[in-house]
Amino acid sequence: xxxxxxxxxxxxxxxxxxxxxxxxxxxxxxxxxxxxxxxxxxxxxxxxxxxxxxxxxxxxxxxxxxxxxxxxxxxxxxxxxxxxxxxxxxxxxxxxxxxxxxxxxxxxxxxxxxxxxxxxxxxxxxxxxxxxxxxxxxxxxxxxxxxxxxxxxxxx
Amino acid sequence: xxxxxxxxxxxxxxxxxxxxxxxxxxxxxxxxxxxxxxxxxxxxxxxxxxxxxxxxxxxxxxxxxxxxxxxxxxxxxxxxxxxxxxxxxxxxxxxxxxxxxxxxxxxxxxxxxxxxxxxxxxxxxxxxxxxxxxxxxxxxxxxxxxxxxxxxxxxxxxxxxxxxxxxxxxxxxxxxxxxxxxxxxxxxxxxxxxxxxxxxxxxxxxxxxxxxxxxxxxxxxxxxxxxxxxxxxxxxxxxxxxxxxxxxxxxxxxxxxxxxxxxxxxxxxxxxxxxxxxxxxxxxxxxxxxxxxxxxxxxxxxxxxxxxxxxx
Numbered sequence: 001x002x003x004x005x006x007x008x009x010x011x012x013x014x015x016x017x018x019x020x021x022x023x024x025x026x027x028x029x030x031x032x033x034x035x036x037x038x039x040x041x042x043x044x045x046x047x048x049x050x051x052x053x054x055x056x057x058x059x060x061x062x063x064x065x066x067x068x069x070x071x072x073x074x075x076x077x078x079x080x081x082x083x084x085x086x087x088x089x090x091x092x093x094x095x096x097x098x099x100x101x102x103x104x105x106x107x108x109x110x111x112x113x114x115x116x117x118x119x120x121x122x123x124x125x126x127x128x129x130x131x132x133x134x135x136x137x138x139x140x141x142x143x144x145x146x147x148x149x150x151x152x153x154x155x156x
Numbered sequence: 157x158x159x160x161x162x163x164x165x166x167x168x169x170x171x172x173x174x175x176x177x178x179x180x181x182x183x184x185x186x187x188x189x190x191x192x193x194x195x196x197x198x199x200x201x202x203x204x205x206x207x208x209x210x211x212x213x214x215x216x217x218x219x220x221x222x223x224x225x226x227x228x229x230x231x232x233x234x235x236x237x238x239x240x241x242x243x244x245x246x247x248x249x250x251x252x253x254x255x256x257x258x259x260x261x262x263x264x265x266x267x268x269x270x271x272x273x274x275x276x277x278x279x280x281x282x283x284x285x286x287x288x289x290x291x292x293x294x295x296x297x298x299x300x301x302x303x304x305x306x307x308x309x310x311x312x313x314x315x316x317x318x319x320x321x322x323x324x325x326x327x328x329x330x331x332x333x334x335x336x337x338x339x340x341x342x343x344x345x346x347x348x349x350x351x352x353x354x355x356x357x358x359x360x361x362x363x364x365x366x367x368x369x370x371x372x373x374x375x376x377x378x379x380x381x382x383x384x385x386x387x388x389x390x391x392x393x394x395x396x397x398x399x400x401x402x403x404x405x406x407x408x409x410x411x412x413x414x415x416x417x418x419x420x421x422x423x424x425x426x427x428x429x430x431x432x433x434x435x436x437x438x439x440x441x442x443x444x445x446x447x448x449x450x451x452x453x454x455x456x457x458x459x460x461x462x463x464x465x466x467x468x
Contacts, residue, residue, distance in 0.1 A: 015263065019262060095255050116258065118254075118257075118262070118294050119265070119291075
């Protein structure tokens with residue numbers, strides 16, 4: 001992984017985004033966390049539109065299903081059917097434990113589903129485990145803006 | 157002489173014509189959608205006059221039995237509506253109440269973690285109270301959901317071997333059984349018609365209670381079953397602290413606790429769940445108990461197919 005991981009948190013509750021930030025504040029990955037509160041903003045961020053033209057494409061999206069109009073699923077559908085975005089891993093991080101939400105998320109292409117633990121310690125360790133798995137163990141696809149450097153590596 | 161009764165449930169108007177002389181004993185019922193228009197005034201109309209009025213309004217008589225049927229259908233509709241509302245409530249409790257409560261719980265925990273010892277001693281205490289309250293409420297909501305799930309998800313009706321179920325429960329609870337030093341005996345148990353998951357929960361709650369409310373003497377628990385018509389009556393006996401006679405009925409009510417939380421933990425949901433499970437299959441649950449001697453929890457469940465032995 002080159003540079004610090006970029007994580008986009010999509011959660012309508014800013015307090016939850018703060019908790020994610022707090023969870024990862026002291027880990028070794030030093031992830032950059034950006035948070036948005038609705039699906040429209042998240043799509044603009046991922047597509048680098050409007051004020052997000054200069055932002056880096058995230059390595060991971062942490063998505064709450066319970067967005068305004070409950071459109072977490074819709075957001076998931078949109079990015080997983082967009083050939084430019086679908087390779088970005090999406091971890092659904094939701095307070096819902098309902099089997100239908102879980103199944104639907106995977107059907108729509110979520111890479112992982114984690115229920116938000118109600119207890120603070122477990123919440124912290126869940127978020128840290130997500131970070132550790134995706135940036136400590138998993139191999140990720142190359143990012144668009146990394147293309148030049150990986151081409152150079154192939155040429156070596 | 158005829159008497160006319162008029163009832164008007166919502167916008168449906170019913171005219172009940174009780175004919176006291178001659179024509180027949182069954183009342184004739186006239187039913188119409190009531191548009192608020194004029195009624196035949198004097199309730200003591202003669203049948204002839206009333207009949208004429210009704211015919212002029214193009215209203216047809218309907219059989220009393222038919223009226224009873226529509227009444228029944230309406231009540232059933234009302235019942236299933238209130239059931240749907242309850243389900244909706246459970247959904248709201250699970251999704252919409254839990255979310256803000258999770259915020260309260262996590263942030264009071266975070267406050268306590270970050271600022272413990274940094275404010276004054278009162279503040280530490282207050283944060284502890286707040287955290288404790290939020291966590292307890294979470295547990296209560298979780299329990300309520302558990303309770304609402306029984307029945308809502310429509311338990312299966314299968315023939316289940318209770319012997320295997322009890323063995324599984326004892327295996328799952330082996331550490332608490334070991335810690336309590338309980339000696340558990342059981343006869344060969346029959347098969348009943350129920351949902352396997354519910355049965356696991358039923359036995360687990362009852363045996364868990366026997367362990368929780370044990371006395372100082374070494375704990376002995378026994379499980380037995382006796383045929384009772386098309387049902388089996390199960391008895392789970394213990395030599396624990398027992399239950400006072402005037403409390404024996406209450407204990408099956410949700411959130412009913414007989415002891416301080418510090419003495420015996422728990423929210424008082426276990427037996428309410430047991431009751432709901434048993435009643436779902438047309439069974440009953442009750443307790444015979446003497447304080448200081450022990451308790452016998454008894455419940456009935458419909459018999460299942462006898463275990464097939466060596467059948468292909």
